[in-house]
Amino acid sequence: MSFRAPVRDLAFALQTVGHPALLARVFPDLDADTVRAVLQAAGGFVEAELAPLNRRGDIEGARYENGRVTAAPGFAEAYRAFAAGGWNSLSADPGFGGQGLPKALELAVFEMVHAANMAFGLCPMLTQAAIEALSQHGTERQKRLVLPRLVSGEWTGTMNLTEPQAGSDLAALTTRAEPDGAGGFRLTGQKIFITWGDHDVADNICHLVLARTPDAPPGVKGISLFLASKRLVNEDGSLGGPNDLRPASIEHKLGIHGSPTCVMLYEGARAELVGELGQGLPHMFVMMNAARLQVGVQGVAIAERAFQQALAFAQERRQGRAVWSGDYPAPIYAHPDVRRTLMLMKAKIEAARAICLTTGVLADLARLAETQEERAAAGARQELLTPIAKAWSTDVGVEVASLGVQVHGGMGFIEETGAAQHYRDARIAPIYEGANGIQANDLVGRKAPMADGAVVRELCAEMLLTAQTLTDTEELAKLGRRLAQGAAALEHATDWLLAHRGPDALAAATPYLKLAGDVIGGWMLGRQALAAAGSPDPWLKGKAALARLYASQVLAQAPALADGLMDGAEDLEATAAEALTG
Template sequence: MTFRAPVRDLALALSSVGHDALIARSFPELDADTVAAVLEAAGGFTADVLAPLNRVGDVQGARYENGHVTAAPGFADAYRAFVAGGWNSLSADPEHGGQGLSKAMELAVFEMVHAANMAFGLCPMLTQGAIEALALHGTERQKRLVLPKLVSGEWTGAMCLTEPQAGSDLSALTAMARPDGKGGWRLSGQKIFITWGDHDAAENICHLVIARTPDAPPGVKGISLFLASKYQVKDDGSLGPRNDFRAGSIEHKLGIHGSPTCVMLYEGAEAELVGELGQGLPHMFVMMNAARLQVGVQGVAIAERAFQQALAFAQERKQGRTVWEADGMIYGHPDVRRMLMLMKAKIEAARAICLTTGVLADVGRLAETEEERAAARARQELLTPIAKAWSTDVGVEVASLGVQVHGGMGFIEETGAAQHYRDARIAPIYEGTNGIQAIDLVGRKIGMADGAVMRALCAELALTAEHLSEVPDLASVGRRLAAGVAALERATDWLLAHRGVPSLAAATPYLKLAGDVIGGAMLGRQALAAAGSDDPWMRSKGALARVYSGQVLAQAPGLADGLMDGADDLEATPAAALAP
């Protein structure tokens, strides 16, 4: 099935989340025409170069042999074309060879990359995180020799955290870095689930590895961050001998077969300290938070790809007697159309949440006053777990609906619908499971400034509801959004008053509630922008907002009631009671 980059949707989404005002103030070299040109060019590249390799990557995948990983057929050439097109350097600082565009623009481009070929997109995605980590915490040598190569894409980056006994609990890791007596370090240990940890698409791979040092205290305070390159980097920037680490194997996974997920073995590898000793976790979280937002974008992207395939199938498949005129195709069945419109509405809501978070990242760096920068950073922190978790849940839900629209043909691998579902399923798991995102939201983020950050957001959402209520065709959306905001405020107050086990038990439904309501407001704003338009495409924004308000926002009060039931039943039910 042909992929069509959603350039028009992305342009509208960027405009609706404040990108126009951002570039007018902080990116004078950008204007609407330039944004459109970048999106069109990226859309062409992803559709023509990356999308045709998506099925190849799924069927043939990456290969492992004798400690070496070979990318899926066509991937290495596609990566070199990606680098040659400048797509790796969009938002990086020009001081390091970047183009200095907005983070939101980068996210919009990477949505198209992930939609065209999610397995491919993981490689440059992780490089972006490595760029951000080294830009903030790297040594002068690392910034001079390594960072420009990562920015250009000549070298790629990998994030190396997980060990067999230390998944989400990084305090349990045992990888060890010992001083080499010459100012450097020797790294030993095993890391698992290392995405694109080895491959043949770039001449060098830079691993950012968290490890302990011999005299470090136990727990997370004993973790430091190290840089180890596949080939040693000489002082003149040229590459030296192969470093002492290798891939021990690659995993056989449910999906994203084109992305090599490696077991990495470090056998006294040369490494450099990044940042300060004992600060490895906060340094790594620069990379982790960048990856979490990008993974949220992956959720949007795989949903978009699944939706496009389902829509095309519904417009060419004849089955039964249709209710509405659609040339007899199943698009004329009310339930099929309901699924498709709900898929589209959730995609646009999740897209807007992710791009809003990207705009906030830009404002948090570039606003004129510290007060405005601090406010943007606080809201970005609040939205990041929602962007990651809610959007990736949307990715799985929409991909599942895509299979459903296909019916029995969706369960057959040859149609491709099943691949999107399999690929989507990893996104709620990696870069911090969605349960961890929910715990972060209720345990830390909604309590910022005694709840003021969330309350300020709710006040803006309520104002959007008021504006919607003033437009006759959107009044129902405004009414349901207002009820949703009230439910979110009520749930927030309850969580702030019930810290500990009750809030942990309620974390996941609360994150869903927050995403549902914020997403409804995002759709409402697009509908307001489209109100009165004669363009059928623009008018569809109002229809999507109404479908979403009836299918999703209408459930918000009940979701708030349910999450406040507490944890009593969860605590009181032993595992034996659940056994067969």
Template sequence: MTFRAPVRDIAFALNVAGHGDLVETSFPDLDADTVTAVLEAAGAFTTGVLAPLNWTGDQEGARHADNKVTAAPGFADAYRAFAQQGWNSLAAEPEHGGQGLPKAMELAVFEMVHAANMAFGLCPMLTQAAIEALTLHGTERQKRLVLPRLVSGEWTGTMNLTEPQAGSDLAALTTRAEPDGNGGYRLYGQKIFITWGDHDAADNICHLVLARLPNAPPGVKGISLFLATKRAVLDDGALGEANGLWAASIEHKLGIHASPTCVMMFEGAKAELVGELNQGLAHMFVMMNAARLQVGVEGVGIAERAFQQALAYAQDRTQGKSAWGGASPAPIYDHPDVRRTLMLMKAKIEAARGICFMTGVLADQARLAPDPAARASAKARQELLTPIAKAWSTDVGVEVASLGVQVHGGMGFIEETGAAQHYRDARIGPIYEGTNGIQALDLAGRKLGMAEGAVMDALCAEMAMTAETLAARQDLAEAGQRLAEGVRALEAATDWLLNNRGTPSAAGATPYLKLAGDVIGGFVLGRQALAASGSDDPWMQARLPLARLYAGQVLAGAPGLVAAVTQGAADLEAVSAAALAG
């Protein structure tokens, strides 16, 4: 169950995603040597400090007693080391104590964190989302007293959305906020599934809570966002008394056992308004969109961890004869289907990594590009790619972790090998921060409708050009042909969705997202193969067969997905639940 942070893979994927150009144009004080040093230091920390806690954290988990949560053994010390070394502040604004590095670099570091210890990574991941929300919508007091401590990692942040009767339907939430007569509010209600809602790893926890005032409009239009801290924050920044909120319990989950998923009770908890009244959902979406990209990276990380373990096992486990000669019994890596499985796992990881990093680079360009048109273009493509990065990458996380169990055979089903933990941990990714079905609806609806499909059209045109470049090369011609076919399939599916909005497009949304992810993943691998072309380094040379394998195993199926997208909803409407039950 050893882990090695994939620093070289990450650095390569960043550069192909455009990070080098981004640094040159928008971060003049940052050079390639510093980028390399940051990634290598992150690799050392995640490999040496976080990875060894992954198995014990899963086995022992967080503990709850007397309405308080104790982190899994070793986690509190590891978190304090994480914060002290500055890993929490990478991309935050310098005016709030951050280092001002690119968002894409932060994503790269967090991929290593999630790969080393996914349950640990969820804590600073939610803090990053809280930082983004307060940076944009916090009051001057919140930016002065709270934001710097979140940036430093001295305090941690959470999102409080879900209630027992209100899952994804936030219009149904009932947590109420009552004015206290002094400019503040008191919160009353219950929130569930609150990741790292309580723990002993930091001095204070900053809860961002959705609630409604007694006279607020019904539905989502009456939701406001509030900040309620575990301990009061006095005007001089010192910590005061405990607030009226606590963890009533922690959930017993399929995986991520070391991440305390709390039921939070608010009984007159003191709170401050964040942003404007009745605009809470819009403000919270700042957190959710930041977390969605982070969850996509989380899918990449857990897939990487599962792949590394499966590859090591395949080289150690001997059985049968090698398909390519050599000793007998041979490592199972020398069996064609096992090697195909491992190469497909690797190719999908690289594709998902590239999609996430591309989206991260676009997020930086949307803030920092030199002219307004470039910023607007980057922002539009970032918004288009975010649901794909989140959903497709977390689906890859589950698939690769499942294949990792398969490579282990029967030993993968035994907990002691650790392969099962990665599969259990990965399964939450497609559920987090808006299920992947919700991401698909967002993509097929609002995101695809931006400029009547022009944003996706521009991406397809760029991918078609890459397909032409690949097809012109003898060693990548088939990959180019398959990518071109995939782009045409994506264009056809896009046109159909734009012409059949409403229920028909909703019915085809999930296969459409898969189609988009599959094709964009092939585009990423094609660009990587072109970047590696001509090198005599075996590690670089491997990028070409990975792109060709992906083209044959994944892109070849893209035209068939068009039928799933365009099937419509008539058959769905025709069959009742009673008919399915029999």
């Protein structure tokens, strides 16, 4: 089926949960008409150029032959059109050729890109992350010669972290960076799972690589960050000869077949230090956090694509008698459980979308708000929401894609319908850029305890204020009561976590993240429902219906989820062996 860019939903989300008044102070020339114009133009591009390539990319995929990678059919031409349209430069610094637009608007555009063609979107997504890392930590040479070409999309960027023996344990990295005697370094080692590590869609590929210098201490403190490009960069910015690095193979994956995932070999490759020696992991976290938020947006995007296909199928497929009208045969959309499923899919999409866009707004406010107090508050909440945006939204992506297969019934299990591709594509997002269990550990170990829990408590207080306003609105009163119960449950669970650091908190990490995402998502939907309250527009009235369904299906479970996660980890330590033995 054809894909329709959700321009109206995105514009509404930016208007209602994106702190428009605060953002207007930071971007005074940006108005609603400009936002809608950007979204409409991007939507037209992805519908025409990217969505038609999605199925072909899945079937034919990228190819590895004779030491080189060729992109899936049509991807190279589409990428060049993407770069020429300026879509790679939306939020980048105008000093390096960027457009200086808000991060949240860029995320909204990239949601449409990923929904149209997730495998394609991974290439510019990682380039965005490389831009952020070099903007903060690059040398003057790197900013002068490399950064503008990444911003323009002439070159692409990658992130080289893990190795076969390391997995998520980056302290185990062994790639070496030997000084070359001329101020540079030579990289030797193997990196795995390198998304778009090689291709033919752009003139050069800039690899950001974690490695160790000869005298580096063991562990993460011995890791530094290096820039190594596929082709060497001359002092005038022109391209020189090939560097001593190459793809050894590409992986054969469950999904995202159009995205080449490479094993990369560095065989004495010339490289430059990025930032300070021994600070590679903190520097790389700039890139990783940018990518994590973008991956959260991927979860929203693939859910939107799966939902659209499931809705179209449900409206066309006729089976059984409609309980409301008595029509026979009726479209399965007329059956209550199918309709409930579709509304729950849509509600979770809108909740996840709002969480991701809000996190993007906070990223801008953390840099650009007028006062240090505003910047600090925005930065703290951004830190809190980032693991939730990544993990909760990608779990939503998998859940909604799975429900999309379910709505199709047996036809969903058949590849020709396309529903299975969305499920396969969605499944990687909870794994890469920090598996969701790691995000949950980060949330309970670092983010929730910030300021002894004050950041979470302030958020809960805001949610309770919204809950009171909802309770005072007749059509939304039940939503308000359930949001209040959810916010109280989250605050109670946070107090328990702070009192039970260590194994108990870590055992509760994933349920706690789910609780936080469920409640914050309900808050976002509640704010949207308030913005739509009283409107005769059927589309806006639908926002309240989605929020009410979410309250009954999701928020209602929050107190029980909070109660359950506080049971502790005793059985995990004491009796896991007995419980798991066959």
